[in-house]
Amino acid sequence: MALNDDIMAKFYITTPIYYVNDKPHIGHAYTTIAADVLARYHRLIGDEVLFLTGTDEHGSKIAESAKKAEMTPQEFCDQTSAKFSLAWDELDISNDDFIRTTEQRHITGVKNILNKLKESGAIYEGEYKGLYCVGCERFLTEKELIDGKCPIHKTEPQQISEKNYFFNLKKFLPRLEKMIDQNEIKILPDNRRKEVLGLFKQGMDDFSVSRESVKWGIPLPFDENQVAYVWVDALSNYLTALDYSEGSEKLKKFWPADLHLMAKDILKFHALYWPAMLMALGEELPKTIFAHGFFMIDGEKMSKSLGNFIDPHDLVAEFGSDAVRYLLLSQFPFGVDGDVKLGNFAIQYNSDLANGIGNLTSRVLAMVEKYFNGVVPAEDGGLSGEVGDIWSDYQKAMAEFRVDLAIEAIRKLISIADGYVDVNKPWELAKSDQEKLAKVIYNLLEVLRHLALMLYPVMPECSQKILSALGKSDFTSLTIEELKKWGGLVAGSSVAKSEQLFPRLVKAE
RNA sequence: CGCGGGGUAGAGCAGUUGGCAGCUCGGCGGGCCCAUAACCCGCAGGUCACAGGUUCGAGUCCUGUCCCCGCAACCA
Numbered sequence: 063m064a065l066n067d068d069i070m071a072k073f074y075i076t077t078p079i080y081y082v083n084d085k086p087h088i089g090h091a092y093t094t095i096a097a098d099v100l101a102r103y104h105r106l107i108g109d110e111v112l113f114l115t116g117t118d119e120h121g122s123k124i125a126e127s128a129k130k131a132e133m134t135p136q137e138f139c140d141q142t143s144a145k146f147s148l149a150w151d152e153l154d155i156s157n158d159d160f161i162r163t164t165e166q167r168h169i170t171g172v173k174n175i176l177n178k179l180k181e182s183g184a185i186y187e188g189e190y191k192g193l194y195c196v197g198c199e200r201f202l203t204e205k206e207l208i209d210g211k212c213p214i215h216k217t218e219p220q221q222i223s224e225k226n227y228f229f230n231l232k233k234f235l236p237r238l239e240k241m242i243d244q245n246e247i248k249i250l251p252d253n254r255r256k257e258v259l260g261l262f263k264q265g266m267d268d269f270s271v272s273r274e275s276v277k278w279g280i281p282l283p284f285d286e287n288q289v290a291y292v293w294v295d296a297l298s299n300y301l302t303a304l305d306y307s308e309g310s311e312k313l314k315k316f317w318p319a320d321l322h323l324m325a326k327d328i329l330k331f332h333a334l335y336w337p338a339m340l341m342a343l344g345e346e347l348p349k350t351i352f353a354h355g356f357f358m359i360d361g362e363k364m365s366k367s368l369g370n371f372i373d374p375h376d377l378v379a380e381f382g383s384d385a386v387r388y389l390l391l392s393q394f395p396f397g398v399d400g401d402v403k404l405g406n407f408a409i410q411y412n413s414d415l416a417n418g419i420g421n422l423t424s425r426v427l428a429m430v431e432k433y434f435n436g437v438v439p440a441e442d443g444g445l446s447g448e449v450g451d452i453w454s455d456y457q458k459a460m461a462e463f464r465v466d467l468a469i470e471a472i473r474k475l476i477s478i479a480d481g482y483v484d485v486n487k488p489w490e491l492a493k494s495d496q497e498k499l500a501k502v503i504y505n506l507l508e509v510l511r512h513l514a515l516m517l518y519p520v521m522p523e524c525s526q527k528i529l530s531a532l533g534k535s536d537f538t539s540l541t542i543e544e545l546k547k548w549g550g551l552v553a554g555s556s557v558a559k560s561e562q563l564f565p566r567l568v569k570a571e
Numbered sequence: 572c573g574c575g576g577g578g579u580a581g582a583g584c585a586g587u588u589g590g591c592a593g594c595u596c597g598g599c600g601g602g603c604c605c606a607u608a609a610c611c612c613g614c615a616g617g618u619c620a621c622a623g624g625u626u627c628g629a630g631u632c633c634u635g636u637c638c639c640c641g642c643a644a645c646c647a
Contacts, residue, residue, distance in 0.1 A: 078647075084646075087647080093647045256575090257574085257575060260574070261574090326642095327646075354647080355576095357647090363640085363641080392595095393583080394584065395585080399576070401584095403583070409597085410595085412609095413595080416609080417609055417610080420607060421606055421610070424605095427606090428606060433605090473595085483610070483611085485611085489603090564607080566608090
């Protein structure tokens with residue numbers, strides 16, 4: 063976040079690119095929604111945002127899957143990649159770009175990167191030794207073997223070695239360790255940072271950047287018989303989306319990335335391999351790498367064998383996009399692992415969204431209608447202090463990428479407003495004190511405006527509905543300082559009733 | 572002794588630098604009638620996994636023990 067709110071900053075945020083060997087599931091959605099919330103928040107505070115997501119489409123697994131589906135690899139990728147795009151549309155994801163590793167701009171960029179790495183001397187030739195199964199046409203690990211044989215073909219794999227190119231990771235480790243240790247490159251949450259620092263102590267080997275046996279990939283520019291190893295290919299997307307080359311305007315404008323967001327499983331690649339590659343390239347390192355946790359579904363790990371992957375599409379169909387975004391992010395603190403009980407979704411939907419946001423909006427707008435014919439009746443500052451405090455909490459949370467705490471702040475604001483109604487009893491004031499009634503209603507309306515603004519990153523649709531009921535739907539031209547200032551609503555302007563934001567779900571118990 | 576995370580109210584989780592155990596949901600009791608059978612207040616419910624230790628004081632720091640879960644096989 064910009065320390066100085068009146069200077070417009072850029073904010074480059076990424077999700078991992080998702081591997082198209084799989085359909086989008088709730089885990090992909092979690093990462094992407096979180097990124098979207100942060101991207102939208104940064105737009106709200108006036109940053110120029112580049113929010114990137116996309117799909118990772120190379121590798122022998124893809125080629126195999128395509129074969130099974132009787133398609134060319136490209137057709138297969140087109141089809142699955144489209145499923146991700148569609149899923150993100152359904153969830154109102156506001157990504158500015160969607161990169162696919164089979165796109166020409168990516169292929170060109172990766173070749174630029176590989177050439178540059180080669181020229182810098184970071185890449186050297188070596189031998190990759192392993193157990194190769196002819197039937198599978200790939201290397202197997204020791205642990206895949208059953209009785210020393212390939213579990214699929216029941217044959218003993220051959221011990222062979224192929225020529226490979228390696229990246230000289232070790233050379234960059236001392237400098238990288240120092241930078242991470244001194245938080246020049248921030249790794250969050252803090253326990254993940256410690257985990258990464260622990261890896262340095264265990265020691266790490268150079269990694270291979272190419273494969274000879276894989277055909278579906280990007281050929282090395284200096285050796286056409288090899289294709290780029292999946293991580294070199296995939297990680298590069300953060301640069302190739304900026305048209306990585308000497309004179310790229312996008313690169314100048316947006317690099318380095320402000321935030322690489324991902325789940326904890328691929329932290330190692332982002333915290334070690336990627337920065338080391340960037341050092342070799344002579345590029346700046348990402349400012350922050352944030353690895354969030356995994357979740358379990360009803361106490362069980364998400365896995366293919368258990369078949370408990372959830373399709374975000376089904377959730378959206380049941381609760382709506384806004385609610386899914388809210389519910390997923392409010393299950394547990396952002397960053398740690400947590401358990402998601404699906405049965406709680408409907409309960410929480412009713413308590414937080416229907417009874418909370420929906421009902422508050424409804425009761426306030428109904429009172430304006432009833433007591434003042436839908437006209438903002440006065441101006442007052444009765445709740446400005448409380449709202450200011452909530453803004454502080456909210457912005458602090460967002461600056462620390464703690465989306466869950468931002469939601470917490472929103473909940474608190476709703477609770478304040480509900481309590482304010484109860485204490486002031488507008489229905490009694492209507493009979494005794496019109497002047498005070500006008501002020502009370504004004505304060506509630508103004509709270510609604512602030513609520514809607516804070517809601518915008520998390521639930522854009524609901525936010526828009528509230529703002530347009532208040533006649534404030536166009537806020538993009540205003541700075542955050544202007545927006546969050548108390549008194550945005552002017553006496554005499556008219557307010558519409560809103561449709562039910564979150565219809566109550568009938569408990570299916 | 573592979574590395575790491577964790578065991579706090581019926582459920583899901585917070586507890587920052589040690590200073591009176593909190594939040595949400597659920598349960599029970601009251602209040603209110605503007606609102607989506609919504610809202611507000613109060614109550615009950617915890618030996619903070621266990622055993623030691625440091626301290627005026629430990630959920631928090633130290634030592635040990637037990638249990639759960641990740642990482643080496645798909646996977647955010």
